[in-house]
Amino acid sequence: MSLSTSKPPAPRLATPKTAAIAARNAADVQLRGSWSLTFARLRRDPASIGSITVILLIVAFALGAPLVAAWTGHGPTEQFRDTGLSPSGIPVGPSAEFLLGADQLGRDVLVRLAYGAQVSLLVGVVASIAASVIGVVVGVVAGFFGGPVDTVLSRITDLVMSVPFLLCAIALVAVLGPSLPLSIAVIVFFSWTGLARVIRGQVMALRHREFVEAARSLGASRTSIMFRDILPNLVVPIIVYTTLMIPSAIVFEATLSFLGLGIVPPTPSWGNMLADAANGSLYLIAWWMVVVPGGALLALTLAFNLLGDGLRDALDPAASKGGKGA
Amino acid sequence: MALLEVSNLVVDIPTEDGTVHAVQDVSFTVHEGEFFGIVGESGSGKSVMVQSIMGLVAGARTSGTVDFRGRNLLALGDEAMRSVRGREIGMIFQDPLSSLHPQYTVGWQIVEQIRAHEKISQQAAKARAIELLERVRIPDAAARFDAYPHQFSGGMRQRVMIAMALSLGPALIIADEPTTALDSTVQAQILDLLDEMRREFGATVVMISHDLGVLARVADRVMVMYAGRRMELGESANVLCSPAHPYTAGLLRSSAFNREPGTPLVPIAGRPPSLLAPPSGCAFAARCPDAMSICSERPPLRRYDDGTEVVCWLEGEPGEPPAPELPPAVEARSDDPAADASIVRVESLRLAFPQRRGPARVVLDDITLEVRRGETLGLVGESGCGKTTLARAIAGLVAPTAGTVTFDGHELSTLGRREWRSLRRRVQVVFQDPFGSLNPRRRVGSIIGDPFRIHGLASGQGRRAEVQELMELVGLNPEHYNRFPSQFSGGQRQRIGIARAIALKPELVILDEPVSALDVSIQAQVLNLLDELQRTLGLTYLFISHDLSVVRHVCDRIAVMEGGRIIELDDADRLYRDPQQPFTKRLLAAAAPEIPRTPARRRLVRTARPREAGPAPVLLPERAIEGARR
Amino acid sequence: MTRFILARVGFGLLVLFLLSVFVFVLFYVSPSDPARIIAGDKATEELMAQIRVKLGLDQPIYVQYLNFVGNLLRGDIGFSYRSGLPVSDLLYARVPVTMSLVFGAVVLWLAIGIPIGIASAKHPGSLRDRFGQGFAIVGISFPTFVLGMMALFLLYFLPTKAGVTLFPPGGYVPFAEDPLGWAWHLILPWTTLALVVAAVYARLTRGQMLEVLGQDYIRTARAKGLTERRITYTHAFRSAMPPLVTQLGIDIGLMLGGVIVIEQVFGLLGVGSLAVTSVAMQDRPVVIAIVLLGGVFVVVANLVVDLLYAVLDSRVRTAAR
Ligand SMILES: Nc1ncnc2c1ncn2[C@@H]1O[C@H](COP(=O)(O)OP(=O)(O)O)[C@@H](O)[C@H]1O
Ligand code: SF4
Numbered sequence A: 001m002s003l004s005t006s007k008p009p010a011p012r013l014a015t016p017k018t019a020a021i022a023a024r025n026a027a028d029v030q031l032r033g034s035w036s037l038t039f040a041r042l043r044r045d046p047a048s049i050g051s052i053t054v055i056l057l058i059v060a061f062a063l064g065a066p067l068v069a070a071w072t073g074h075g076p077t078e079q080f081r082d083t084g085l086s087p088s089g090i091p092v093g094p095s096a097e098f099l100l101g102a103d104q105l106g107r108d109v110l111v112r113l114a115y116g117a118q119v120s121l122l123v124g125v126v127a128s129i130a131a132s133v134i135g136v137v138v139g140v141v142a143g144f145f146g147g148p149v150d151t152v153l154s155r156i157t158d159l160v161m162s163v164p165f166l167l168c169a170i171a172l173v174a175v176l177g178p179s180l181p182l183s184i185a186v187i188v189f190f191s192w193t194g195l196a197r198v199i200r201g202q203v204m205a206l207r208h209r210e211f212v213e214a215a216r217s218l219g220a221s222r223t224s225i226m227f228r229d230i231l232p233n234l235v236v237p238i239i240v241y242t243t244l245m246i247p248s249a250i251v252f253e254a255t256l257s258f259l260g261l262g263i264v265p266p267t268p269s270w271g272n273m274l275a276d277a278a279n280g281s282l283y284l285i286a287w288w289m290v291v292v293p294g295g296a297l298l299a300l301t302l303a304f305n306l307l308g309d310g311l312r313d314a315l316d317p318a319a320s321k322g323g324k325g326a
Numbered sequence B: 001m002a003l004l005e006v007s008n009l010v011v012d013i014p015t016e017d018g019t020v021h022a023v024q025d026v027s028f029t030v031h032e033g034e035f036f037g038i039v040g041e042s043g044s045g046k047s048v049m050v051q052s053i054m055g056l057v058a059g060a061r062t063s064g065t066v067d068f069r070g071r072n073l074l075a076l077g078d079e080a081m082r083s084v085r086g087r088e089i090g091m092i093f094q095d096p097l098s099s100l101h102p103q104y105t106v107g108w109q110i111v112e113q114i115r116a117h118e119k120i121s122q123q124a125a126k127a128r129a130i131e132l133l134e135r136v137r138i139p140d141a142a143a144r145f146d147a148y149p150h151q152f153s154g155g156m157r158q159r160v161m162i163a164m165a166l167s168l169g170p171a172l173i174i175a176d177e178p179t180t181a182l183d184s185t186v187q188a189q190i191l192d193l194l195d196e197m198r199r200e201f202g203a204t205v206v207m208i209s210h211d212l213g214v215l216a217r218v219a220d221r222v223m224v225m226y227a228g229r230r231m232e233l234g235e236s237a238n239v240l241c242s243p244a245h246p247y248t249a250g251l252l253r254s255s256a257f258n259r260e261p262g263t264p265l266v267p268i269a270g271r272p273p274s275l276l277a278p279p280s281g282c283a284f285a286a287r288c289p290d291a292m293s294i295c296s297e298r299p300p301l302r303r304y305d306d307g308t309e310v311v312c313w314l315e316g317e318p319g320e321p322p323a324p325e326l327p328p329a330v331e332a333r334s335d336d337p338a339a340d341a342s343i344v345r346v347e348s349l350r351l352a353f354p355q356r357r358g359p360a361r362v363v364l365d366d367i368t369l370e371v372r373r374g375e376t377l378g379l380v381g382e383s384g385c386g387k388t389t390l391a392r393a394i395a396g397l398v399a400p401t402a403g404t405v406t407f408d409g410h411e412l413s414t415l416g417r418r419e420w421r422s423l424r425r426r427v428q429v430v431f432q433d434p435f436g437s438l439n440p441r442r443r444v445g446s447i448i449g450d451p452f453r454i455h456g457l458a459s460g461q462g463r464r465a466e467v468q469e470l471m472e473l474v475g476l477n478p479e480h481y482n483r484f485p486s487q488f489s490g491g492q493r494q495r496i497g498i499a500r501a502i503a504l505k506p507e508l509v510i511l512d513e514p515v516s517a518l519d520v521s522i523q524a525q526v527l528n529l530l531d532e533l534q535r536t537l538g539l540t541y542l543f544i545s546h547d548l549s550v551v552r553h554v555c556d557r558i559a560v561m562e563g564g565r566i567i568e569l570d571d572a573d574r575l576y577r578d579p580q581q582p583f584t585k586r587l588l589a590a591a592a593p594e595i596p597r598t599p600a601r602r603r604l605v606r607t608a609r610p611r612e613a614g615p616a617p618v619l620l621p622e623r624a625i626e627g628a629r630r
Numbered sequence C: 001m002t003r004f005i006l007a008r009v010g011f012g013l014l015v016l017f018l019l020s021v022f023v024f025v026l027f028y029v030s031p032s033d034p035a036r037i038i039a040g041d042k043a044t045e046e047l048m049a050q051i052r053v054k055l056g057l058d059q060p061i062y063v064q065y066l067n068f069v070g071n072l073l074r075g076d077i078g079f080s081y082r083s084g085l086p087v088s089d090l091l092y093a094r095v096p097v098t099m100s101l102v103f104g105a106v107v108l109w110l111a112i113g114i115p116i117g118i119a120s121a122k123h124p125g126s127l128r129d130r131f132g133q134g135f136a137i138v139g140i141s142f143p144t145f146v147l148g149m150m151a152l153f154l155l156y157f158l159p160t161k162a163g164v165t166l167f168p169p170g171g172y173v174p175f176a177e178d179p180l181g182w183a184w185h186l187i188l189p190w191t192t193l194a195l196v197v198a199a200v201y202a203r204l205t206r207g208q209m210l211e212v213l214g215q216d217y218i219r220t221a222r223a224k225g226l227t228e229r230r231i232t233y234t235h236a237f238r239s240a241m242p243p244l245v246t247q248l249g250i251d252i253g254l255m256l257g258g259v260i261v262i263e264q265v266f267g268l269l270g271v272g273s274l275a276v277t278s279v280a281m282q283d284r285p286v287v288i289a290i291v292l293l294g295g296v297f298v299v300v301a302n303l304v305v306d307l308l309y310a311v312l313d314s315r316v317r318t319a320a321r
């Protein structure tokens, strides 16, 4: 928003504004580092523990995909038209041979799920990290240098944000041909802007804090101020935001694959497994084709979202309680 | 006649970290028509107390009774309480900007209050609101009716708040630090207005303040609170002129306005206890110079024949602890023995900030100033008059638009990078906000060690030793080297800022409102520390403050600023005795006068032991407040 | 104010310009040959050359681009390579479907999300709040198409198999023909879309309301003796609105692209599904038109938000005077 409103001047007396802060001021000081406090808080939050467990299980499942394939004896793209399909060509449901059923080509859904998990995690993590690197760099540079640099970078950010991204993404993929790297590139391109804005705002605010002025008056160089004074204060938003970006990247990839513009079949991904299910409304009779990958997708995104929330609460308790931070 | 009678009020607020025992067993009576003051340091539970009387503290558990015109407010139902709020009891808060809704006009907000309680037409309500605005002397009230809060100045906003609180002619007005956020000259006007309105409307006022000087001026009776408890209560002349409680006496001894310049302040050692686990005996025992072994038990209430009530074991008058001894002053340091007496010369300095639209905003206008080696030069003026900008220009942190700043013979604008960096070792700044000036994500050791790191002077064990020595010097525990700033109190943080500033043995230290955010007793500690450091290290200070009494107490010479100009500069004494400019006169008139100390002539009439094993106080159900402040 | 609006409009035009260049260049480097698409697989070289000349495809790209812009300014968006129909006709048939979808979904998601957010913020930590937050996090995590497929399976397929028809399987009935049928056909897609987006609004509203409810002026409102209702809506929600409006503008702007998946799942023939088929068939004029239309949507929505923002914020409003 380019219309900024000026903040009212702070009252002169530092009377605590919110209860949480007030109570912390009143509480006796604790001799503990912030990381150990963070972990203590995370450990006390059942939602965070649950989501970390789910994520670790899914990671193990993805890494163990070849083992799953060997154990079932079904390759991820191998078709079992005799055992996996009924005589009339309908896929068979969960059974002793196909634990989670078979798909329309008689492939094992369980095995494909495991390989698909690799894709989802890979895209989710790689794209989020790449996007957050870009976002942080753009945000920090814009916020720290200000002036024309800021104007240019902010306009570019606004521009990317004003692009109807799904439309452009499908146009791009359709022309250049779908592939895993292209999917990641598209996701990164449209995902960095949010973080860039957040970071820019934070840096602008931090730049005017007194401790930066203090560092400057001590003779600290710009680099020193950037890395020692400003960056440490950005760690929390970066960690939280990156974590929360992972589920949206995963859904973005699944959406592209669902539209046939992501991972190229027959390589399994959760998105194109769901596309197979939707194709000809097959899932209405073979429910496992949507419940299995859909459920996995939901579990993974939910876990990351919960973890992101938990991290935010643990890293910055004051902010999440509506306080302003001391 | 008693209008408000509070008995054995207890307020507990459950939080994540435990229960905050914000108010513990407080009783007092407010008589009809009087001006009742409540004083105490921040965090002593004053605000929580009055807000819980009004049922405004979410999640609070209260017990005791609050009798107002024959009803117990704590037991009132939501609907009944709502009709008391605003109509029978009006409230005024500390920060008038954040206390008014930013998206509605002030007129709208007053009319809303009137129409919430009275069935009258919009026109009639508007007419009444305009009349109220006129009564609180808002110029051109009819036109200002449609203005938004941000279009008013701080003092005018507080007038609007007062008009709103008065709009239904309430019997009681509770004002919570109504002048704390305002400039001192405006403060005086608002206090006078409040007093005038009280007489005109026949209302009773309960006013909270952390400032003894303010209450001494207006209050008929005062109550002193500490750590959620009542310490002393009585006629304000009795309480303030001859305090019977060691805490009240300590507060008065540490207030700059109340001590002759030159006599050191006598701070109260230590800091207030945590309200999560308050001591079971006297809450003040850890800091009390008169403490006895019996003080670990709950003190009794002693009533004197002049009406003063004191909660304390002491029977006689509180003792007078000796003033702290100050080390002898050393000569101001100078690298160059031939250097002249002035360390900084500012000549015809002008500074204007370009604005996006319109002409540039002139912040400093033709300033000429000299800081002499070894002195403390005070810079006073109201908020926004350019004090901090001048300090930054002298420190070389902003470039002037015109004019020169010369430090020890070197003109700042001509310095190269290297020289500028080495200048940084000779001029240091201590900032106002002890919360904002320390990086929350870095440890204290690394914050104080920063100057050594930046100038490559010491590292590893050597730096650590230097830092710990500094911590010792400013009165911090060197073992707290690895803590984060959030683990320290405001006063301790300001010590951290001071340690960082003196680390490289600078010649000039610019102190930008170094004690404004601190409580009186802590202020005195920090002011004494600064004095001591100046004497032992031979520092020169430029001391900025809006508080004339503090400046007068510590400064040799005082410069008065108004609207970006220095309008008067003179020796502290002379300026105080014989101000030349009208603005200076107004500043002086607004400053709190010294409270005369009179010997106590009172007799103990009764001692009441605390209700130790009496029946448990009745706990009332938590009043449900939807989604309020947490 | 005028200057501000002009700047925003200028920026919008820049966005549209860059978008059109992007799509143009994209198709220029594309390996597929429009002439082949138009003429079919068995066409001769000469026929294809003729087509190229007729469409101006033999010219340098900037000439093609200038022609395109010139035509656009005259209101001519060109013809589909595939069907040969004017692109405007194609869009004309599809836009109402998408608009209906977006309109209903917006109304629904505001009606669901905001009350949940307010209720959560009023009693933070309560059971109600936990439900609200649970709803929000599940909704945010749900991929739209999975929710849509689940809705179809549970609310259409299972009842139909059991002999009760609760909802139609998909399709669209114009509002003008049969308003009830219109709503009946759209109710599942509306709900699907609305639930997912409402989750975002519930969170945003909760966060904003919590922040506002902690402000000093809310305490003042209470001290004035106002009713809880009035405090919540007239005082607190009023201040919580601007960020919600901003978000709404962004969401509505992006909806033209956002409904692609919903249209696919529910078999609605809207702009989104047209985009998917045109992209698959490399139908350049149609794709360009849709992307630009999407851009116009975003730009207009942003402009409206900026203006609304100025109306909603007294500080901006008085500064502009
Ligand atoms: N809403 C709240 N929840 C929890 N603790 C609070 C709340 N408000 C104030 N406190 C705590 O209660 C104590 C008294 O605070 P307060 O009444 O604001 O003091 P004062 O007004 O005297 O400065 C402080 O320790 C403060 O931290
Ligand atoms: S009770 Fe004891 S410790 Fe407390 S104030 Fe009185 S003398 Fe001091």
Ligand SMILES: [Mg+2]
Binding pocket: A015, B043, B046, B047, B048, B176, B177
């Ligand atoms: Mg207070």
